[in-house]
Amino acid sequence: MGLCTGCSLLCDDIVVELDGDKIGKTMNLCRKGHAHYNSLGSERLTPSVGGSQVGIEDAARAAGELLAGAENPLLFGWEGSTLEAQRAGVDLAKKLGSAIDGPSSYSQGMIAEKILAGEIPTCTFDDVRNFADVSIYWGDDPSSSHPRHMSRFSYFPRGEKRQKGYEEDREAIVIDVRKSPTAQIAADGFFKISPGGDGAFIEALTAALAGKIPKVEDKKRMLNLATKLRKAKFGAIFTGLGLAHSLRGDLSGFTALVGKLNELARFSVIPSLGDYNTRGFNQTLFDETGHVDAVSFKDGVSYGRKFGIARFLDSCDAVMVVGSDPAAVLPAALARKLAKVPMVAVGSHRTITSGLARVSVPTAVAGLEAGGAGLRTDGVKVEFDRLVGSVHLSDADVIRRIMEEV
Amino acid sequence: MAGGRELTVITYRGIFQEVEEARGMYSDGYRDQSAVVALDGRDMKEMGVEAGEPVRLATASGDVVVAAKLSEEDHPGVAFMPASPWSAQLLSGDVGEDGFLELKRFAARASPGEGEVTTIGEIEAGIKAP
């Protein structure tokens, strides 16, 4: 059985027929997973230094030298890396006394951190499949971002206490600013909010749950939703970037709402995290420092937004980007700052970020060309073997090799 | 930000864009899925833009030309755009006092675009410019 590292669901039921040392026929992959499998043959990163092709050894040496010569290096990315590479990355950051950060610092890191700290209750997808009768997708469109979310776990499947599946046993509620593909599936369960309106929705729903008249246009509908949630036996809330950005990191209202819901029934939160091992990096860094992003090891362990990439770019003099493409995501002004910092890019594929790098070190694609482990977005550990051979080292081996040069 | 229609732009991820991204960011397919903006029908009419035609989106941070798409929903004054290097050109790099970097929502001016949709090469060149 193969596994897919195309997103943080880490689907482990992929049937793969091998054609020699190549991937042949596959079953159970979604459209995105197919594209991920097919990407093995295109846009691969090659080892280079200063724009010239070199061998992997020379690239790793140049990477180590670039980092070792810096006063204020930043190690960024890691969410598309194996647990083994993430562990090696934290060790490298400690050795260098560098800052370490990932895309969580501008996405759902705050929600993930509260879950890991036990301040927001969570559960596994297996619990959701077996017990959940209400699934709330909040600023989250898994039909697009995590295509098998609803079919494997959260809406369509039968489960231990949910033998009738979505037809009778499950309710989908979507809170979003647009009628996303997930909202189309939820049909009557779609609550359209205005851009930035999540805070007001939280307030109105909290009021309705407390039996007060909510301050919204359609009071009846909000009261009906509160009644539905009061009757729930097991609720799951899936959060997306839309919620995190709308609340601008202030999760107090959301945390209070989840607390209120838990007075009525068990309600758990699972963030729909982006890259396949975002949760793994969150956990790895949290176990070491108590934080999921924006950490510096310069003087012991320090944490703060100033160590997140958006601010740290002002003071850093070298950056290593691992398994990530921040130049494609960050505002152009920050991407231009990133372009001016001497950079090492470590990854399997060519990206906008790797095009800015002084040193490029390619890796095998985890789950296809290299084994390892990752944490699914609900925190369940998934181990995997390689399916086919590769000329490239695994990401963990590349990081360890670079560390030898530091 | 002079001229054009002021819109609130919200970014999102679409499955077809995710697929094209997995295939590689340098493909025409990725550009077709990313360099688009879904507009309200009335907004399009008042701007004099038809589906598929170029639209220039501009903010204080930058500007890009993307293709107009007619939204299936009504949402006057609001536009939806896939999160991509194209939308990133329009985002502010300012980190708020709360340390939060806004990547989902911004105000932009939209006007009928001249010429071709911005290419990924042009975006890369802008990032690398001295």
Ligand code: SF4
């Ligand atoms: S849902 Fe995610 S992990 Fe599963 S097959 Fe699709 S891309 Fe791969």
